[in-house]
Each structure stands twice: as C-alpha cells, then as structure tokens.
Amino acid sequence: MRQVLIVVLAISALACASGEDMALLHREITDVQREIQGMRSNAPERQDLTSMENRMKELTEKNMRSNADLAMQVQKLQERMEGLHASLELTTRQLQQISQELAAARSRSTVALPPVTAMPNTDAEGRTGGPPTALAAGAAVGATAVASPGAEMSPDRLYRSAYEDYMRGNYDLAAQGFQDYRRRFPDTELSDNALYWVGECYAAQDLTDEAIQTFSQVLEDYPNSDKGAASQLKKGLLYLNSGDQGQGVVNLQYVVYEHPGTKEADLAREKLRSLGLNIR
Numbered sequence: 366m367r368q369v370l371i372v373v374l375a376i377s378a379l380a381c382a383s384g385e386d387m388a389l390l391h392r393e394i395t396d397v398q399r400e401i402q403g404m405r406s407n408a409p410e411r412q413d414l415t416s417m418e419n420r421m422k423e424l425t426e427k428n429m430r431s432n433a434d435l436a437m438q439v440q441k442l443q444e445r446m447e448g449l450h451a452s453l454e455l456t457t458r459q460l461q462q463i464s465q466e467l468a469a470a471r472s473r474s475t476v477a478l479p480p481v482t483a484m485p486n487t488d489a490e491g492r493t494g495g496p497p498t499a500l501a502a503g504a505a506v507g508a509t510a511v512a513s514p515g516a517e518m519s520p521d522r523l524y525r526s527a528y529e530d531y532m533r534g535n536y537d538l539a540a541q542g543f544q545d546y547r548r549r550f551p552d553t554e555l556s557d558n559a560l561y562w563v564g565e566c567y568a569a570q571d572l573t574d575e576a577i578q579t580f581s582q583v584l585e586d587y588p589n590s591d592k593g594a595a596s597q598l599k600k601g602l603l604y605l606n607s608g609d610q611g612q613g614v615v616n617l618q619y620v621v622y623e624h625p626g627t628k629e630a631d632l633a634r635e636k637l638r639s640l641g642l643n644i645r
Contacts, residue, residue: 433639540566557587594624
C-alpha cells in the first residue's frame with residue numbers, strides 16, 4: 366500500500382512539472398510569434414526607407430545635372446554679354462571715326478567746291494545760257510561724297526561685321542570674317558579673340574574636330590590670352606560630347622587647376638561633379 370502511494374505521488378509530481386514546462390514553452394512560442402509579427406510589420410517601413418533613399422539619390426543627381434546645365438546657360442549669357450559689350454565699344458569707335466571723316470569731308474568740301482555758276486545750263490540744241498539747274502548743282506556736291514573704291518575696311522569694322530554674322534547665325538560668313546581679320550591684322554588685341562570665335566563658329570556647326578583644333582591653336586599661339594580658360598573649357602566639353610570622357614575630364618581638371626577663381630573654373634567643377642568627380 367505504501368508503494369502504491371509513492372508511485373501516485375511521483376506521477377502527480379511529474380504531471381505538475383510537465384504542466385509548468387508546457388506553460389513556459391507556450392509563453393516562449395507566443396513571444397517568438399510576436400517578434401515575427403513585429404518584423405513583418407517593420408518590413409514595409411524598411412522598404413519605404415530604401416525607396417526614399419533611392420529617390421533622394423535620384424533627385425540629388427538630377428539637381429547636380431540641372432545646376433551644370435544652368436551654369437552652362439549662365440556662361441553662354443555672359444559670353445553673349447561680353448560680345449555685346451565688345452560690339453558696343455566697336456560701334457562707339459566706328460561712330461567716332463565716322464564723325465571725324467564727316468568733319469574732314471566738310472572741311473574739304475568747303476575749300477574744293479567750285480562756284481555754282483561754273484556749271485551753266487544747256488538747252489536741247491546744245492546752247493548754253495541761263496541759271497544752272499538743280500541737277501548740275503547736285504552733281505557737283507555728290508562728286509565730293511563718293512568714297513574711293515579701293516578703301517580698306519578698318520580692323521574694328523571688320524571684327525564687328527564678323528561678330529554680327531555670328532550673332533545672326535551666319536557661322537560660315539562669321540568664320541571667314543574672323544579668319545580674314547587675323548590674316549590682315551595678326552597682332553592686335555583682338556587677334557586671339559578672333560581665333561576663339563572661329564572655334565565657336567565650328568562648334569555651332571557641330572564640326573567638333575575643327576573646333577577642338579582651333580581652341581588648341583588659341584592656347585598654343587596665345588598662351589596669355591584672356592580666352593585661354595574659355596578655350597580649355599570648350600575643349601573639355603567638346604570631348605565629352607564626342608564620347609571621349611578621358612580627354613574631357615583631363616581638360617576640365619586643367620581649367621580648375623590652371624585658372625582658379627574664374628567662371629570657367631566654376632563651370633568645369635560643376636561639370637566634373639555631375640560626372641561623379643569631386644574636385645576641390
């Protein structure tokens with residue numbers, strides 16, 4: 366009887382122990398399920414965060430490209446303003462020269478004009494007599510106003526004419542005009558500018574090789590030219606547009622390092638950043 370009682374107590378104890386273990390196991394399973402549910406609920410948030418990061422990256426790259434394009438537009442506007450300023454200076458000089466020529470012509474006409482009575486009227490039968498006609502007087506005045514046919518165009522007027530052709534989009538005529546300027550006047554302050562604008566004419570016509578060669582000639586023939594930075598920048602951009610990224614990057618880096626503090630250096634730096642290259 367005592368042995369039976371011991372067995373019953375042992376079974377009861379095991380049953381109690383098994384119940385506690387089962388309860389503990391149930392709680393652990395419940396905790397694991399809650400963690401799994403929490404991970405599932407957080408998964409969309411992580412996906413949204415990744416999507417937002419990708420979107421921010423796209424917007425950043427788009428902003429950099431927009432800044433580079435805006436900088437190029439600003440640079441073009443600045444070049445146009447510089448050209449207009451140069452054209453205004455040339456116009457002022459031309460007006461001064463015309464005023465001087467008119468003053469000289471007036472002084473010559475005052476001395477050289479013959480009296481009106483020196484040109485008598487002629488009737489239909491060839492007889493002379495009567496007052497001089499208005500036509501005869503006008504012919505006498507007009508004879509002094511005719512310019513000599515062999516007169517050569519002044520440097521300012523030739524340069525201005527070529528630049529006006531460029532502004533109108535007549536790039537062939539403009540290139541010929543600037544080349545004619547350099548041929549006639551190779552040692553003026555605008556000789557390097559004329560060669561630079563020849564390169565711009567080629568670039569506007571998508572003649573990439575000719576444009577690059579011309580800008581290189583500016584750098585070689587005029588190492589101290591005020592168009593040096595612009596020529597180097599144009600070379601880099603033309604190389605990039607033609608697909609030669611290596612040469613393009615090298616030329617843009619040269620602009621940044623050799624012409625610091627210029628607007629061309631700022632434009633080159635922005636373009637390099639749009640390519641993923643950070644230049645200080």
